Amino acid sequence: MTGGQAAVVGAGPNGLAAAVILARAGLDVTVFESAPTPGGGARTIEAIEPGHWHDVCSAVHPMAVAAPFFREFGLTERVELINPEIAFAHVVRPDHVAFAHRDLDRTAERLGVDGEAYRALMEPLVARSSEVLDLTMNQLLRIPRHPVSVLRYGLRALEQGSPWWDMRFKEYFAPALLAGVAAHTPGGLQRPVASGAGLMLGSLAHAVGYPIPARGSQAIIRALIDDLVAHGGKVVTGHRIDSLAELTAADAILLDTSPQELVRLSGGRLPRAYAKALSSYRYGPGAAKLDFILSGPVPWANPELAKAGTVHLGGTRYEVAASEREIARGQHSEKPFVLVSQPSTFDPSRAPAGHHVLWTYCHVPQGSTLDMTEVITAQLEEAAPGFSDVVVASQGMTAMEYERYNANYVGGDFGTGAVNVRQLLARPVPGTKPWQTPLGGVYLCSAATPPGPGVHGMAGYHAARLALKDVFRLPMPSLAP
Incomplete structure (x- = not known):
């Protein structure tokens, strides 16, 4: 470990991708998930009758x-x-x-x-x-x-x-x-x-x-968690974070959440203009x-x-x-x-x-x-x-x-936000670093940031890379198996 600490809120594919990168860089990483099991948009559950395994959201994964x-992770x-x-x-x-x-x-x-x-x-x-x-x-x-x-x-x-x-x-x-x-x-x-x-x-x-994926989309989540744990990270399930103040020990906080949830978690600390922009974010x-x-x-x-x-x-x-x-x-x-x-x-x-x-x-x-x-x-x-x-x-x-x-799926929109021209260029706000928030060390890494919906891990990838550069002054680690 380098001595740095990072907290990730949300154990979906983007949150876990960010956690894997940060743990690979030598940081002490904890992922907090409010649900009883990790997975988010790639969760597979036994439902209806025993022995029958259903993908809750995504099922097919180009x-x-x-x-x-x-590709870098070697999935x-x-x-x-x-x-x-x-x-x-x-x-x-x-x-x-x-x-x-x-x-x-x-x-x-x-x-x-x-x-x-x-x-x-x-x-x-x-x-x-x-x-x-x-x-x-x-x-x-x-x-x-x-x-x-x-x-x-x-x-x-x-x-x-x-x-x-x-x-x-x-x-x-x-x-x-x-x-x-x-x-x-x-x-x-x-x-x-x-x-x-x-x-x-x-x-x-x-x-x-x-x-x-054989045995369901959850296999992707298991692969991410196995790598995270192998590099010293951990996932805490059934633990809801209600304020960023609960994570003061972390040098960097990455949120796999909706923009409105960022506003709520910030407890009024966000600049008014930024908070207003997040509150106007629209769902499809x-x-x-x-x-x-x-x-x-x-x-x-x-x-x-x-x-x-x-x-x-x-x-x-x-x-x-x-x-x-x-x-x-x-x-x-x-x-x-x-x-x-x-x-x-x-x-x-x-x-x-x-x-x-x-x-x-x-x-x-x-x-x-x-x-x-x-x-x-x-x-x-x-x-x-x-x-x-x-x-x-x-x-x-x-x-x-x-x-x-999943609270990220406002109104049932499991893309975490309408996909239109405005929110393609301003997801959730315009800028060259949309994953970065005005709060030092706090990043948004959900599908409400580029590149948007899908089980690709790229929102977590971009947010983690920024955190490594800005907060920890560390290079991107190798992600190979």
């Missing part, structure tokens, strides 16, 4: 392979990642499905008349995915290191987020694939912010795939979750869907856009875009023999209390006739129950 923090050497050959699929109609294979050429072949147009759109992003990630995983308010790649990416994001998004396509399969990945970012499809995020996710499907649509236990695989009308790690339901690009637009306006959609994954198809450890678990969610208006069980089930029944016959049990979670699960 960033586990692609994000710079996890693929620490966690078994199952990478389906079909990264994702989009059900336009039960008998009309578009498939995104990990192989871009195979994907283009199956898209028929639009195959070459899809390839031309995606190939430069796939070939330069690490350069695109260098932009999206860092702070946007800086000179890009790879301007040509950034220009290509930016022009494509503008095109796909505009009224001319279909100008290069003749059919609806390729646009449906793009709609599905863009709809991962709630708030509406015809926005460069959503299309940019979608293009990044789409290109990662072909660059690294959409891996599923919420998520409504539905977990199933099944007596067999989903009986998809198209059996090949069983080979896809992620399935999108919602119809054509225009139908998905219409439902997302309704939700952004504060209305529930009768036929929302639904994300689906059946991890037990690839990982038998998730359920007892003869049973399966199914992970689904859809977007709902901010603060919704509506149980979406019937709506999601109807979407599944349409794409998989007879689905209800294999349902053993189900358990729903409303948007407001998501907030009770």
Whole structure:
């Protein structure tokens, strides 16, 4: 140990990433988590019936392979990642499905008349995915290191987020694939912010795939905690921090919390203008979750869907856009875009023999209390006739129950803040060091800071690097296994 102390509040992927870096640098690190178990957005729990393991939030993890923090950390050497050959699929109609294979050429072949147009759109992003990630995983308010790649990416994001998004396509399969990945970012499809995020996710499907961690997303959390403990750090669960005054022994405090929680914890110590800016931070649509236990695989009308790690339901690009637009306006959609994954198809450890678990969610208006069980089930029944016959049990979670699960998910927004142009450039405030607060030694490292939502650890990475430089005058340590 160097003698320095650091406290991290929140044991989600970002908080634990920061803790790992600080402990690797030789600091005495303690992570405080108010929940009984660590994990945040990557927690896996035994629910509904014994022996059935469900991911509470994230289930599929392209960033586990692609994000710079996890690449340096060597996550693929620490966690078994199952990478389906079909990264994702989009059900336009039960008998009309578009498939995104990990192989871009195979994907283009199956898209028929639009195959070459899809390839031309995606190939430069796939070939330069690490350069695109260098932009999206860092702070946007800086000179890009790879301007040509950034220009290509930016022009494509503008095109796909505009009224001319279909100008290069003749059919609806390729646009449906793009709609599905863009709809991962709630708030509406015809926005460069959503299309940019979608293009990044789409290109990662072909660059690294959409891996599923064996034994659940919690495996990522276990790998982070194992490394933290091996370097002298510790995690204290079931311990709620109510004031920064409780952490006066720490030389640096890193908060994997919402901006409003920073205001509360500061006890009035923040400058008025900064506190006002944090209080005006806005949240996006919420998520409504539905977990199933099944007596067999989903009986998809198209059996090949069983080979896809992620399935999108919602119809054509225009139908998905219409439902997302309704939700952004504060209305529930009768036929929302639904994300689906059946991890037990690839990982038998998730359920007892003869049973399966199914992970689904859809977007709902901010603060919704509506149980979406019937709506999601109807979407599944349409794409998989007879689905209800294999349902053993189900358990729903409303948007407001998501907030009770994790205070960072205000109104059910598990992205910890709306993703729009304003909050892309000011997340949570504008500046070249948005992780740094006006309080000396206090940093924000949640998804409310760049690069935003996702299990990538990069917000923790950036905040920890600043703390090492500013507080401890220490270099970044090696993160290799």
